[in-house]
Amino acid sequence: MKRILLVDDEPMVLRVMRRALEREGYQVDVAINGEEALAKISTSCPDVLVTDIEMPRISGKELCLQIQETMPDRKFPIFVSTSLTALEHREWSGKISNLVFLEKPISIRKLRSAIAELVEANLLAESYGS
């Protein structure tokens, strides 16, 4: 069972997404901000990270950059949900691999298929690599 970590400062979003993804068979953990997410990742590395970008204290962008810095060999994909569509708001992600932007409003169906696609691709890469 794949484990997904959801990070969002909106409890409503966390609640609805958690229920939808659990229904899909994922094991879902949630974090209300970036700090909590970093703590959970350091304890148990998820298979997929889905994070909002605009959050207090540690934003989604800082969370991704810190993960990239502390875990250069990270394998799990990161989905970043954002309401900012301009490319200039996404330039920071250029050096981070396996990162996909999700434009709000998020569709669970699209997220589900994207996760499946990326997870399968990673599995293929791992099997070829081994």
Place this chain on the structure above:
Amino acid sequence: MFDFKHLRSSGSDRLGLVMILASLFAIALIVVTLLWHQKESQEKQIRAQGVSLAQMLSGLPYAQLVAPLGQQSLLGTIFQSQKDQNFAYATIVNKENQPVSVAAAPGITVPSMDWPATSAGWLSDRTVTTAKGENIIEFLAPVYADGAIAAYLRLGYILPGMGISFEQVPFFATLALIIFLLTPLFYLLVRNEIRPLRQANAQISTAIESEQFRQIELGATEELSDFLGRFTAFVDFAKQRIDSLEHEQEKLVTSKNLITYSKSRIENVLEAIPEAVLILDQSGNVCFANRRIGTILGVPHADVIGSEPSEWCDNAELLEVISRYSVEPEASYLSETARLQVGDKKQRQLSIKAYPLFSPTDSTSIYGSLIVFRDITRESAIQRQQGEFVAHVAHELKTPLNTLSLCTEALFDEGADDPESRVEAANIMHDEVERLAGLIDNLLSITKIETGQISVERQRLRLHDFLEDAFGVASRSDKAHDLTFELDLPADVTSIMADKDLLRIAINNLLTNAVKYSCPGGVVSMTCEETEQTVRILVRDTGIGIDPDEQGRIFDRFYRSENAEARQRSGHGLGLSLARDIVQLHHGTLTFTSTPNEGSEFVIEIWKEAGLLKQVI
């Protein structure tokens, strides 16, 4: 114009005096010349006589020249026979330099003499001065006895002076008389000749007095008339030339005034514009700068004029930009934006535009550069703030939309089969729609206030009824179930002049926050107090409170607490900002005190009518 008035006639009466002085000078000159000539001819005669007499006597034997004692000597005889009044003395001296024979004119003392040391002095002459101061010319000659020099002969003559002898007085008097008689004659002739000149002088003086040049007319000799004609023509030419120069000068003065006026007008325009303007000449020196240069570039205006940019610009980036435009003015069409640290160390963003200055007569010739600096720091900040505002609005709008989208999708997928999920989704969607509606209302109100579209329409407001009504609405809201509401309003609370609709938004936002951030079992209360000049409306809750490090930012637009408990409550960060804007529109204040986990108290303080009048005026 040249001032001729100071020129006056020198006085023709001096002519007679000058002529008398000239005649006296002529007489004196003639007399001196005649006396000099007389003296010279007498000297020449004395020399000839002395030399011939000395030679003759030198040829006589010594014994013949020196007579025995008691007899008349030849020398004495010769002396007595001399008629020349200048003859002074004749003497024979032996080798011991002792006089052996002397014949001298009365009153003349024979001066002493050294024996000639060489043969060259044996036959010679010399000039000596006697003790009385008479100049004597003396002739020497040897005297022989038995073929050898036995003595010397000395003949002395008094050198003639420049004096006039008694016999010469009539001659000189006659000469002076003739010259004196001729003087008036010459005077009359000369005066006759200069009369036309005097007339011309008088006419010129009149012309000068009247400051009008005109033809000079007089009767004169042909040469003088010719001269005066030419002179008059020259004066006419000079007058025309002066007129022409005066006309040109007037035109130049007019042109100069026009140019000065135009320059002043252009400079005034350049001084009035809000941009800093710098004009560089061909050599790169600053030939003009307006005073805005001081505030925008942070350099004293006086230091800039007439100097090279490198002398006053200590900002390397700015200097590089200016130098580029001054060195290559043809490339100055370019404009750029630079962020500079200027003068007072304040970071400023400048828009720099440079234009080449073409010669008015030759459009291919560039004689300088015009550089315009515009401070766009504030503009950039506003643009950035606008961008941030739009981004915040997009985020705040998309957040409830996102939740709605997720709920809708959940209802499609599983809601139909699971009643519990359906109810939860419906509740969430209801909350988010309310949130969205509140956000849009607040956004519209804020936009209206910021763009000045909203006007405060004051009306007499019965505070008791108004607050009671607002409090009642809040206490009946969906989230108010587990809370206690306490309203404590004095029955006789005063009325105030306020915009009812706007003030209701502010009170509602405070009450909504009080309800939202309260915990189950909490208390939300509202009271009203009066001071001498103000009315204070207090909204209290016993909720989660505000962290001290966040208290300075709660009125910031879109700011939401980072507290986890606060985050559990939906919000958009505009309610308090809007409430403060509304209170400020009423010239009031919105303040608060808060303690985490104990609650918050927000106070709206609004002036009563009398105090409000003072505030507005």
